[in-house]
Amino acid sequence: MEDSLGLGILPFMEQEKAQRLLQAGRDRGADFTELFEEETRHASVSYKDKKVESATAGTDYGIGIRLLFGTEVLYAHTSKDDEEHLLKLIDALAQSRGPVVGARHPSTGSGTMPVSKPIVGVQLENRQRIVLDPRTIGQERKLDLLLRADQAARSFSKKISQVNARAGDVVSEILICNSDGLWVTDTRTRCRFHISVTAEEGGEIFVAGEAPGVQRGFEFFEGLDAERYAHDAAERAVRMLSAGYVKGGKMPVVMGNGFGGVIFHEACGHLLETEGVRHKASVFTGKIGEQIAHSEVTAIDDGLIEGSWGSIQMDDEGRPSEKTTLIENGVLKTYMSDRVGAEETGVVLSGSARRESYQYAPVSRMRNTYIAAGKHTPAEVLASVEDGLYAKKLGGGSVNPATGEFNFAVEEGYVIRHGQIAEAVRGATLIGKGPEILPLISMVGNDLELAAGMCGASSGSIPVNVGQPTLRVDSILVGGR
Amino acid sequence: MISSTLRQAQGPDSGHPINQTLSPADAVDFVSEESRRQGADRFDIVAGESESMGLELFEGKVKSTELSNSRGIGVRLFRGKRPGFAFTERMTREALARTVADAWSHASLTDEVEIDLPHPAPLPEIDLRLFNPDLESVSFEDMKNFGLKLEEIALKTDSRIENVPYLGVSRGSGFSMLRNSNGVFYQSRQSSVSAGLGAVAKDGENKKMGVYSKAGRSFEFDAEFIAHKAVERAVELLNASPLESGTYPVVFSNRVSPQIFSMFSSPFFAEAVQKGQSRLSGKLGQSIAVPEFNLVSDPFIPLMPGSYLFDGEGVAARKLDIVRDGVLQTFLYNLESAKKDGVAPTGTASRGYSGKAGTGFANYMVRKGNQTLDELLTANPRCFYVVKLEGGSGCSAVSGEISIGAQGFFYEGGKRIHAVDRVTLNTNFFDLLNLIRGFSDSYSDSFSSVKVPDVLVDNIHVSG
Numbered sequence: 001m002e003d004s005l006g007l008g009i010l011p012f013m014e015q016e017k018a019q020r021l022l023q024a025g026r027d028r029g030a031d032f033t034e035l036f037e038e039e040t041r042h043a044s045v046s047y048k049d050k051k052v053e054s055a056t057a058g059t060d061y062g063i064g065i066r067l068l069f070g071t072e073v074l075y076a077h078t079s080k081d082d083e084e085h086l087l088k089l090i091d092a093l094a095q096s097r098g099p100v101v102g103a104r105h106p107s108t109g110s111g112t113m114p115v116s117k118p119i120v121g122v123q124l125e126n127r128q129r130i131v132l133d134p135r136t137i138g139q140e141r142k143l144d145l146l147l148r149a150d151q152a153a154r155s156f157s158k159k160i161s162q163v164n165a166r167a168g169d170v171v172s173e174i175l176i177c178n179s180d181g182l183w184v185t186d187t188r189t190r191c192r193f194h195i196s197v198t199a200e201e202g203g204e205i206f207v208a209g210e211a212p213g214v215q216r217g218f219e220f221f222e223g224l225d226a227e228r229y230a231h232d233a234a235e236r237a238v239r240m241l242s243a244g245y246v247k248g249g250k251m252p253v254v255m256g257n258g259f260g261g262v263i264f265h266e267a268c269g270h271l272l273e274t275e276g277v278r279h280k281a282s283v284f285t286g287k288i289g290e291q292i293a294h295s296e297v298t299a300i301d302d303g304l305i306e307g308s309w310g311s312i313q314m315d316d317e318g319r320p321s322e323k324t325t326l327i328e329n330g331v332l333k334t335y336m337s338d339r340v341g342a343e344e345t346g347v348v349l350s351g352s353a354r355r356e357s358y359q360y361a362p363v364s365r366m367r368n369t370y371i372a373a374g375k376h377t378p379a380e381v382l383a384s385v386e387d388g389l390y391a392k393k394l395g396g397g398s399v400n401p402a403t404g405e406f407n408f409a410v411e412e413g414y415v416i417r418h419g420q421i422a423e424a425v426r427g428a429t430l431i432g433k434g435p436e437i438l439p440l441i442s443m444v445g446n447d448l449e450l451a452a453g454m455c456g457a458s459s460g461s462i463p464v465n466v467g468q469p470t471l472r473v474d475s476i477l478v479g480g481r
Numbered sequence: 482m483i484s485s486t487l488r489q490a491q492g493p494d495s496g497h498p499i500n501q502t503l504s505p506a507d508a509v510d511f512v513s514e515e516s517r518r519q520g521a522d523r524f525d526i527v528a529g530e531s532e533s534m535g536l537e538l539f540e541g542k543v544k545s546t547e548l549s550n551s552r553g554i555g556v557r558l559f560r561g562k563r564p565g566f567a568f569t570e571r572m573t574r575e576a577l578a579r580t581v582a583d584a585w586s587h588a589s590l591t592d593e594v595e596i597d598l599p600h601p602a603p604l605p606e607i608d609l610r611l612f613n614p615d616l617e618s619v620s621f622e623d624m625k626n627f628g629l630k631l632e633e634i635a636l637k638t639d640s641r642i643e644n645v646p647y648l649g650v651s652r653g654s655g656f657s658m659l660r661n662s663n664g665v666f667y668q669s670r671q672s673s674v675s676a677g678l679g680a681v682a683k684d685g686e687n688k689k690m691g692v693y694s695k696a697g698r699s700f701e702f703d704a705e706f707i708a709h710k711a712v713e714r715a716v717e718l719l720n721a722s723p724l725e726s727g728t729y730p731v732v733f734s735n736r737v738s739p740q741i742f743s744m745f746s747s748p749f750f751a752e753a754v755q756k757g758q759s760r761l762s763g764k765l766g767q768s769i770a771v772p773e774f775n776l777v778s779d780p781f782i783p784l785m786p787g788s789y790l791f792d793g794e795g796v797a798a799r800k801l802d803i804v805r806d807g808v809l810q811t812f813l814y815n816l817e818s819a820k821k822d823g824v825a826p827t828g829t830a831s832r833g834y835s836g837k838a839g840t841g842f843a844n845y846m847v848r849k850g851n852q853t854l855d856e857l858l859t860a861n862p863r864c865f866y867v868v869k870l871e872g873g874s875g876c877s878a879v880s881g882e883i884s885i886g887a888q889g890f891f892y893e894g895g896k897r898i899h900a901v902d903r904v905t906l907n908t909n910f911f912d913l914l915n916l917i918r919g920f921s922d923s924y925s926d927s928f929s930s931v932k933v934p935d936v937l938v939d940n941i942h943v944s945g
Contacts, residue, residue: 071544078549080550081502162756205758
């Protein structure tokens with residue numbers, strides 16, 4: 001099979017081989033068998049210390065085999081694609097449960113196990129508009145972008161001591177086929193630009209960064225305003241270098257839009273994945289239909305936003321992606337689900353099964369998750385706080401789904417005094433519990449924005465967008481000095 | 482010979498199909514020959530293969546079973562002094578040839594670097610016991626039985642344990658191979674096994690999760706001990722309350738002190754110093770910590786996960802004093818940063834097949850003190866004993882900033898008063914090094930390459 005770009009032979013196994021492997025799963029008693037074959041090409045160039053520090057490319061390749069016995073998941077993965085080896089893995093998986101009763105004999109066909117359904121190809125509606133396939137373009141075309149970013153950051157201030165800029169692209173060819181007869185392929189193309197700027201003065205160092213990412217082709221790099229991102233990162237690094245420390249304690253906090261959405265992602269999003277719910281490891285287990293948030297809050301996980309970093313045409317079980325309303329006016333509507341999670345929790349499939357690569361079994365994960373825009377202007381939200389913290393830009397965070405305990409770092413923060421933004425402060429951390437915070441989001445701005453990030457959980461590190469408008473949280477613990 | 486091999490590989494009737502998967506050893510040979518054919522007279526190649534099997538249990542049943550086999554190969558070659566990198570997990574001749582071609586084309590983009598690849602040298606004759614062939618016989622059945630025992634014990638140990646959402650048992654093994662154009666060729670193997678669980682305790686609306694796991698080179702674990710530890714860690718923090726904001730002496734348990742110290746490994750790397758990313762720049766030979774602080778990078782401790790005989794670039798491993806009596810002795814170097822500073826590499830390059838060479842500690846060992854944990858906890862009229870840290874996003878290895886959530890216990894008059902949660906700690910790592918008031922005489926029993934005893938630190942800002 002020759003691909004349309006003339007890039008060579010597509011990596012996928014032949015349908016006859018797939019059919020034999022799927023049948024082998026059936027023969028060993030599995031209720032469901034799935035094959036996930038992947039070839040992913042990564043390419044990046046990084047510019048640091050005024051030098052092209054590295055230019056690298058690589059190919060990940062492998063096959064994941066999933067057998068389901070009821071909702072028991074058996075998963076194997078390998079970088080070897082020969083049929084004998086794959087059959088041995090299927091055998092080893094099935095035998096891990098003990099002897100197979102009623103197994104169909106591989107050569108005689110005798111036995112009571114059903115025959116795997118014949119494979120039927122599915123054509124996905126192509127939502128990706130890739131103009132320039134990165135695999136067809138030399139990496140030297142990234143250099144100009146990186147040089148411009150470096151210069152823009154360094155020219156901002158003499159306090160800028162280091163700049164690290166990187167342009168990376170990833171193209172994955174995916175095949176998913178299963179014993180229900182599904183055969184579907186997908187090409188996933190993502191590009192991301194990172195810039196990290198270090199400011200230094202009097203022994204103090206501060207690092208600030210920007211990292212826009214999209215589900216688009218190389219045209220993203222060619223149209224990117226690298227100078228703006230470099231300038232924003234440099235400005236923040238210099239400003240925060242001389243910032244004082246926030247005085248800790250409980251206070252009202254206004255969260256900035258965009259990456260501020262990491263609060264919902266960590267504090268609530270992970271708790272709404274069936275993977276946590278089915279293990280009774282989420283505090284939102286059994287709460288569908290209940291008011292879990294302030295009535296101002298509507299939260300959505302949308303896999304269909306065109307070109308968005310967290311979008312997927314199909315999920316990693318081969319189901320078309322969709323837009324899922326998780327919370328509507330404060331009421332929990334559903335969870336994000338995968339095949340096993342949907343069966344165990346009784347919710348409908350939401351096209352949310354995701355995995356980093358063939359090395360992981362798919363589980364329910366987020367895509368582009370955000371709190372929907374409300375009616376207030378950002379100025380109104382800020383003006384409502386007499387004394388508090390404006391967390392303009394959050395860094396990363398983490399959550400324990402079983403207890404709901406979360407934490408975030410504030411990368412760029414300001415004191416709010418009499419409803420006005422006052423001095424910059426650094427070193428703030430926000431901690432609390434998801435279920436306790438949701439009812440305290442009392443004002444939602446009208447300036448929804450999304451921002452790219454990588455989310456790590458049991459099925460690996462995946463691209464997601466987080467997002468929100470400017471929000472007011474009535475009270476949250478701010479760690480400081 | 483070299484070019485004929487490739488022609489044979491790519492020829493239509495060669496008998497060696499270009500899509501036939503090679504073993505890692507054959508792939509290393511092929512990439513080596515192909516690199517020379519491209520024109521690279523200097524290169525190094527890293528290849529690896531790993532296998533693992535494991536399962537997760539929930540409510541008396543196996544929830545998931547996993548079996549894996551991964552392999553890959555990475556090449557760094559030089560066009561003059563310009564390096565190019567590429568890697569692949571496809572071990573066919575076609576994919577390998579493309580990988581070398583990628584690396585060669587990248588070597589026309591990068592800037593020149595000065596690197597002297599090492600020559601073959603005798604490795605230290607130490608049996609690190611990193612590979613245990615007996616682990617190969619640990620079956621799914623063994624793992625399942627052990628896991629079921631863990632869950633059963635956890636649930637019956639304390640009536641407040643409502644659930645064990647995380648429970649896993651697994652084993653894995655791997656080998657890696659390194660070859661360079663000077664004739665260096667080293668191989669290493671390792672294997673390990675692990676078992677652990679996360680148990681959730683509930684008291685009214687209050688929930689806490691306790692996690693404990695054991696890992697090592699042999700499957701000789703005590704299920705009672707592991708399960709009881711997880712339960713103890715969940716139950717002990719129930720009904721915790723915050724502390725009043727202020728500055729406190731803090732004792733970091735040896736469960737969490739490795740987490741704090743290892744977040745600040747990179748300032749000790751020469752590469753970070755050279756690129757303005759380390760606050761230890763210019764501090765060589767100077768005091769950076771209290772005299773009780775001694776830090777060693779030790780690659781020769783048998784069984785430990787940070788042990789090795791050669792580093793990621795083929796340089797023989799060495800034990801290094803990094804900080805002695807509070808004085809910074811050396812930075813950690815790889816080939817590139819060593820050449821830049823005109824010193825010998827320290828055998829501390831880290832590299833997997835899919836990445837460029839970085840720097841890393843072998844086993845990060847902070848020397849024990851001579852006080853007991855109890856002595857540290859009673860050294861002040863009051864203190865905060867931290868046993869759990871939450872997140873690390875508010876910590877920066879470059880600036881030294883530490884802003885992190887913590888849980889533990891408040892001690893007053895030498896007695897445990899109450900469990901603590903919903904507080905954050907705020908300080909700077911480089912200040913903390915000079916605020917250390919004592920180390921205990923014990924490490925945690927975790928299977929980790931970072932060992933730091935319990936440590937008492939003065940004047941940490943706590944917000945609650």
